[in-house]
Structure formats: C-alpha cells, structure tokens
Amino acid sequence: MTVTSYLGAIGAAQREAMEADERVIIIGEDVEANVYGTMGGGKSRADKGDFLQMFGSNRIRNTPISEEIMVGAAAGAAMTGLRPIVDLSYSTFLYMAMDQFINQVAKSRYMFGGQASLPVVFRSAMFYGLSTAAHHSDRPYPMFMNVPGLKIMVPASPTDAKGLLRTAIDMDDPVLSFEACLLWGMKEDIEDGEFRIPFGVARTVRQGTDVTIVAISSAVPQAVLAAQILETEGISAEIIDPRTLVPLDSLAILNSVARTGRLVIADPANRTCGAAAEISAIVSELAFDCLRAPIIRVTTPDTHIPFSPAIEKQLYPDSIKIAEAVRKVTSARIGAGAPARRN
C-alpha cells in the first residue's frame, strides 16, 4: 500500500497501461510537459514530462488546440488498432467535439453492425468550485449519459480513479472519464501495482439503515461529512457511490433503498435531466413500494457557474444541504401518522 493522490493515481494507471500495451498512446494539449500532472505516473504530481522520456514522442503527442480532430482521430485510430487516451483537459472543451463524440465515437460500432470497436478513453477534468467561471466549470456527464454507446466513469477516490481508469483503457468501448478537480489532492493508501475495478459496480462507501445517499463525484466526501453529522443526531445513512454512470449499478441502489426506504441523491451536475434525475426515476419506477418518503435530489440548480467565490460556493451539493435533505426524508410522515423514520 502506498499513500497516493487522486491525480497520482490517474498517472499510475496510465503509466502501467502504457507499459503493458504498446498500442496505448496519449494525445492532448500540453501532455508532453505534463501541465496537468497526470503524465508522471508517480505517487503525486511529477516534475515534468516523465511520460515523454519513458514512452517517447511517438506515443506521447501534443496536439494542436483542435478538439474535434483530437476526438475524431482518436476514434479512427481506435478503430484501426491503437488504444488512445485523449486528455481533453477541461470538461467544457468536450463541447468543441460534440459531432465526433456523438455521431462517430458513440455510433460507429452500432451503425456499422459491429464491424468497429473503439477502445479509447477521453479524460477531462471538471474544475467547478475553483472560480473558473462558466466557460471552465461545467459537470457535463449527464448529457453524455443520454448518448448510447458511451461509457462514463466519475471516480471519487484515488483507488477508484486508478482502478476504473485501467479498466477503461483495457476495455473495447469508448469511455469518458470525468475527473473532479476538487478531488485532485485527495490522498489515501492504495494497493501497489496494477489493479482494475469493474464498471457497473457501485461502492458502498458507508453502511447505514435509515436512508440511502447516492453521491456522485465530489459529492461523495460531502455525503460522508453529512453522514457523520447525522450520526450524532441518531440517523444512520448508507452512502453509495455508483462510480460509473454508464453502466449504472441500479441494483445496488435499489437494494439499498429496499433496506432503508429513503433516498437522497447528491449530484454536482445541473438539476434538469441530471444523473440524479435518472437515478430518481429508476427508483420510483422499480422500488416505489419500498419508499417511505419522497426522493430528494441535491444538485446544482439550473444556472451557469458565476466567477465570484461569494456566489459560486453556494451552488453545489455540500454536507449541509445533503444533511438537510436527509433530515427531511427521515422526518417525512407517510400514511396514518406513523413516523416513517424508524422501521
């Protein structure tokens, strides 16, 4: 076990994958100089350009600032024998390449009747909460959840960042990895050497009996804080981190809700048609009978992200809002006045 940061874990997964398979390459803006600190493959942010020395300029390639060709060329390369990792830096830059993502990356295998497979990973960082304002602060994974053909990972811990990314690189389908900058510095003891975490398997972050909190990305540590506060109030919260949104481990969520009877979903994306909305719909459709209170979503409201820290910080799901939502669902009374909180 080695204490490793979220960012270091991403680097380690990339390094190990590149060592294991010559077909893995990394392309993106400023990747040669390791500007974002994920091209060092060490315990933490490496000095500079380690990967370039390790793997050479044939496999580590700076691109022009041309997101559309980056994404499309990676798709074409994946269809013909390479296993590219595309570093798109900020998640909002994905919008520049929407046609390639949706019409080519997501659809090629399907439209061509299975002739193509696209082993390619698109990594990007969500910089919300850091005063980067509207052009650099989105959490856009829900719009991609609406596109069949793409897989989506949203790791919330160094272990998950490393294990999921390795699975993504080894996988034959296109994967979008949304990495939260608020988590970059998070450190924990992680397993040494190569390991993989399967897609579609949620992590139970904390066990509890009164309420299920499904938390996504940077909302996971906030949910943990909330659960600690709630414990002092006598409320036992179970926290589930889906880790991948496509595929989504609905079963883990449904099973947990079946036990607790209450659901709060904490999702840093915007509210309308967000991941929380989808999870809420699944639970309402399939586990309505188990619910002892209405589902509550704690999301970012449908607004753009303002620059000033004075008005930005209030927008995201935090421990206070999550705890408040839990208090609401646990005190909700259903039916003939029986308190819903205790079974």
Place this chain on the structure above:
Amino acid sequence: MTLANDILLEMQRRMLRIRYFDERASKMVKRGEIPGTVHTSIGQEAQVVGACMALSEIDYMTGNHRSHGHPIGKGAQLGPLMAELVGKATGVCGGKGGSMHLADFKVGSLGESGIVGSSIPIATGAALSSKILGTGRVSLAFFGDGAANQGCLYEAMNLASVWELPIVFLCENNHYALSTPAHTVTAGVIAERAAGFNMPGVRVEDGQSVLTVYDAVRAAVDRARANKGPSLVEVMTYRFNEHSEGLRLATDYRNAAEKESWLKRDPVKMFRSYLLDNGIADASILDQLEAEVLAEVEDAVQFAEDSPYPEPSVAFKDIYTESFGGTQ
C-alpha cells in the same frame, strides 16, 4: 503511368458496377423497394474509381452520404451492399446503417457518413494508427465541395501535416452542395488551401477521366506511403442525377446547357472508347464485361430480396462490445 491491361479493365469493371448499381438503386427508391433515399455517384465514377484503384487493398478509406461508389470502388461485394440498402440482415452493416452509412471493413472501408465532413477525422485517425504501428497503410478521405467548408477538414489537414500522416484528402468537387453552387459559398480554389497547411494540393480538372484521376491520386498515395505526409487532391466532376433520388426542387439550380455539356463527358462511355481506341479490349470483350456486371447487380438485388429482415433484438445489439442493461 502505364498500367497493365487487366488493371485498366478492372477500372472499367468497377465503374460499371457503380453505374449499374446506382441505376438499379435509383429505380428501387422510386418503386419504394428501398426505404428512404439514396445519393448516386452516377457521373462521378471516374473520380471514385480512379482514387480507389490508386489505393492498395490494405489501405483505409472513409466517405460521405454519396456513399455506394466508395466501397464498390474499393472492391466490396455488391450483394451485402444492396442488402444493406433495403435493410436486410445480410446487409454489410446488418441493416443498421443503410445507404448513407455503409462500411465494409474487409476492404478497408471504415465508413461513410451522413454528417457532412464528419468522417474526415476518422480517416485521419486511421492514418495515425498506420504511422504509429508502422503498417504502411495509407488512408483516403472522400468528401464533397460542400464538406470543404467544414472546420474539421482544416483541423484534420493541420494535424496530418504536422504529424506527417499518410493520408490523402480527396475532394469530390461536383460543383454543388445540394442546390448550392460551390462558387457562391467557397472562397478561392479548394486545392490551393493545401498550401496553407504546407502540403501539396492539386486540382484535377478532368475528373471524368479515370486515368487522370488515378495518376494524381497515385502520386499522393505514393508520397504518403513513402512517409512524406498528406496531400489534398480536388477532383472536378459532376453528378448526373439529382442530389438524391426522388428529390424534386421547385427551381432548377443547374441549367440545361451545363448539364448537357457534362453528360457528353460520361466517364464510363469515355473509358470504353479509350479501351477500344487503344486496342486494350475489343467490343465483344467490353460488351461481355457490361453483361457480367449487369448480371452481378441483378444477383445482388436477388440476394437482397431473398434475405430476411433483421430480428427486432438486433436494434439493441452492438451499442457496446458487451451487453449490459444500460440504465434500464
């Protein structure tokens, strides 16, 4: 370049395949036997075949909505193509692509595209594979004069140039993007745009001559294969049919005199005369070739007719390499 007689005859065979296939497809659209519409390459056969024959079998190719000629030119079998047009299970894409999204990976056809310009990055990526893996394969991206105004082309040309990728950007300039004359929406000469990306750009004025097209594309392919990087080739040509079959516009944007003058330069007829005049084949051989290809097209139609439709479950196949419930 002097080519062996069998290659010249193969060129004519492939041009005839495109001509007869598309003529047949046009009829089938009008009779309702093909759902939706098709975009034919009738009139553009020399431009398609000249380019495809300059590639080798292992080379990659992408195309656009004017889609049947490209895989046919690259050597695809007609039966699975026709079955795809009618939406059958035996179609080259199992009935999920249809006319505008043909792909036949067996012959290096990595996919046509219904989105104008969108397949150009895919061809560029295939060239990157070739470069990194050292396979010696060349990529060729077919696109129209209309697509020449899409930004992704210039992102692709720039990247291909700085990375010296083995790719040929092939612009099929048939003078119109649907009803829009190219000169009204296109600044300057498309081929000359290559200069801005430090790559050769040539315009083939006589795109109705398969040998002229072949020579120009062959030079670009040889250059790519010798690791000297990309080229842009613009081929001037004309589509004889409407933009798509069955399309009727209120105004005729192409005047009769223009159409007539191009119809005189029918690439299939011109090459037949060339083969006769140069003693490469006599009339009986060429007649026989035409009969063979006609029969091949009829066989393809028969194959398509005899084939079953895909099972409903096929609509949910191949979204991913493995199946999972999605979010259901």
